[in-house]
Structure formats: C-alpha cells, structure tokens
Amino acid sequence: MIKGRFGCKTDIGLVRASNEDKALSLIDADGNVLLVVCDGMGGYMKGDFASKIAQDILISGFNSKKKWLFPFQVSNWVSKIIKSINYSVYTEATDSDNFKGMGTTLVMAIFFKDNIYIANIGDSRCYMLQEDKVEQLTRDQTYVEYLLSHNKISADEKLTSKDRHALMNFIGKNKVVDYEYKVVKNERKTILLCSDGLYNNASDKQIFSALNSDERLDQKISTLIGIAKANGGTDNIAVSLWEPYKND
Numbered sequence: 099m100i101k102g103r104f105g106c107k108t109d110i111g112l113v114r115a116s117n118e119d120k121a122l123s124l125i126d127a128d129g130n131v132l133l134v135v136c137d138g139m140g141g142y143m144k145g146d147f148a149s150k151i152a153q154d155i156l157i158s159g160f161n162s163k164k165k166w167l168f169p170f171q172v173s174n175w176v177s178k179i180i181k182s183i184n185y186s187v188y189t190e191a192t193d194s195d196n197f198k199g200m201g202t203t204l205v206m207a208i209f210f211k212d213n214i215y216i217a218n219i220g221d222s223r224c225y226m227l228q229e230d231k232v233e234q235l236t237r238d239q240t241y242v243e244y245l246l247s248h249n250k251i252s253a254d255e256k257l258t259s260k261d262r263h264a265l266m267n268f269i270g271k272n273k274v275v276d277y278e279y280k281v282v283k284n285e286r287k288t289i290l291l292c293s294d295g296l297y298n299n300a301s302d303k304q305i306f307s308a309l310n311s312d313e314r315l316d317q318k319i320s321t322l323i324g325i326a327k328a329n330g331g332t333d334n335i336a337v338s339l340w341e342p343y344k345n346d
Contacts, residue, residue, distance in 0.1 A: 099211055100284050103315050104131055106338035109323045111295055112331030118145030118202075119293050119336035120153040124160050131209040132160050133338040135222045137293040139268065140191075140200030148202040148270055151190065152183045156206070172208055172215050173279065180204070180217060180269075180277055187270035201270035204277075205236060205291050209340065214284050219277045220268045222336070223297060227288035227309045232302050237278060239267040263294070288341040292322075295333035299326035315341055 106121035118138035125131050136152045138145025159179045166172055183204065191200045203220025216224050221238040237243060241264040245251045267276060288309050297305070300322065308321045319337050326335045 099129055100209075100286055100342055101129065102131075102209075102340050102342040104133065104338075104340040105315050105319060106133070106135075106336075107316075107319045107323065108337075109295075109327070109331075109335045111334050112327055114334050116143065116146055117334050118149055119295065119334040120149040121291075121336040121338045122153060122156060123338050123340070124157065126160065126163070128165060130166060131340060132156070133207045133209075133289065133291050133340055135203075135205050135291040135293055135336045135338050136269075137203040137220065137222050137295070137334070137336065138200070139202065139265075140197070144197050144200035145202065147190070147197060148187050148200040151186050152202050152204055152269060155179065155183050155186060166210055169210070169213065169215075169281070172210050176206070176208070176215065176217050176279065180219070180275060184269050184275035185273075188273055191270050201268040203265070203293070204269050207289055207291060207338075207340070209284060212284050214282050214289060215279070216282065217277050217279050219275065220265055221263075222291065222293045225290040225292070225305070226282070226285075227290070227306070227341075230306075232290070232306045232309065235280070235282060239278070240264060241266055286342040288339070290322075291336075291338040293334065293336040295331075295335035296322060296326050296337060299329040299332060299335075309339075309341075315339060 106123040110117040120136040122134035136149040138149035203222040205222040208215040218236040225232045
C-alpha cells in the first residue's frame with residue numbers, strides 16, 4: 099500500500115450566507131483512506147442538511163465496516179453507502195415540506211492497496227496531479243456536459259452557457275440513485291477532491307501551481323481556498339487532499 103498524508107477543509111466563501119459544503123478525510127485501522135466532498139443544494143439550511151446526512155452516514159459506515167480483503171468488497175461498500183445516503187436524503191426531501199427540493203453532490207475516493215476507487219454523483223470533482231497539469235478523473239453530471247458529449251455544443255460554448263451549472267444528477271434527486279464509478283492505479287500522485295466553489299474560481303493552472311508547490315499539505319489546502327476567494331469566492335469551497343510520502 100502506498101502511504102500518504104491527507105486532510106480537508108471547507109470555507110463559506112465571500113457571497114453565500116451559509117456553508118453547505120462538507121469535506122472528509124478518514125483512515126481506518128488497516129490504513130485505508132477515504133476522501134469525500136459534498137456540495138449541498140436546495141436553499142438555506144436545506145443544502146446543509148443534505149450534505150450533513152451524507153457526511154454522517156459516511157463517517158458511521160466507514161468506521162463500522164468489515165475489513166476489506168478484496169476489491170469487490172470496496173465496490174459493494176460504495177454501492178451500499180451511496181444507496182443509504184440517497185434513501186435518507188430523498189426520504190427527508192419527500193416527507194418534509196421544510197426540506198423539499200434539497201440534495202447534494204458527492205464525490206469520494208478510497209485508497210485500498212494499490213488502487214484508488216472513485217465514485218461521483220453531480221459536479222464535484224476528483225483531480226490527479228500530473229507532471230505538467232491537473233487531470234480531471236471524474237465527469238461532471240451536468241446538462242452542458244451531456245450536450246457536449248452528444249456534440250450539441252462546443253467546448254467553448256460549454257464554458258459560457260447559462261445552463262453550465264444545471265445538474266443532471268445528484269443525491270436525493272430520485273428514489274433510485276445512479277453514480278459513476280472507476281478504479282485507477284495509485285501512481286504516487288496527488289489526488290484532489292473539490293466542490294465547484296474551487297474550480298469555478300481557480301484555473302487549472304492555479305490549482306496545479308498550488309498542488310505542485312513545496313508547501314505542507316495543510317498549507318496547500320489553505321492556498322487553494324485563498325485563490326478561490328481572491329478570485330471572487332462566489333460559492334462555498336470544499337477541498338479534500340491526499341499526497342504520497344516522498345520517501346515511500
């Protein structure tokens with residue numbers, strides 16, 4: 099197993115009245131690491147409640163899970179935990195007028211043995227630091243991404259579309275949840291999870307420079323949040339970060 103350091107932080111930004119983002123970085127007794135970012139939505143308190151439901155279920159589920167021996171146990175756990183989160187958020191949103199319309203994005207990365215297991219619902223992202231850039235490992239589940247994949251708009255039109263923030267999928271949207279899942283090799287490269295409050299207010303070059311610096315991990319997280327706020331801080335910001343030990 100490739101060992102590393104990890105951490106997370108959220109920030110309210112400069113515009114929002116409340117912080118609806120959540121970030122997690124957990125390790126179990128066997129050294130497996132879980133990183134998570136959730137971006138709640140639905141208006142004041144609704145988004146915060148949805149992302150907190152996800153956070154609480156993930157903490158409880160990760161701390162109480164059985165020992166993993168094989169990759170299929172990881173994928174089974176991911177499936178069960180996402181279904182549990184979606185059921186809880188969907189039920190609360192359906193049964194309570196106070197929380198109607200709430201939901202949350204969810205991106206997670208699990209470090210198990212020599213692989214990283216990534217699940218994504220919505221438009222929070224997972225990046226891998228490469229030699230000269232940051233590579234987006236997840237695909238945004240947005241309307242403009244759907245149009246782009248079907249050649250209905252160009253990449254430039256995607257960046258300026260008025261619908262670029264419209265989600266096609268999120269936790270709590272439907273009774274049955276759909277998510278994207280992939281497995282990548284742990285190649286001793288930095289892994290970043292973040293909400294759109296970061297990447298909408300920081301360019302890929304700025305993110306790369308922060309991750310590629312000689313700062314401590316906690317300083318890198320603060321630098322990323324600082325960049326987003328310096329560029330407007332138009333949304334809540336969530337960052338969860340992992341990097342390998344240099345001498346591992």
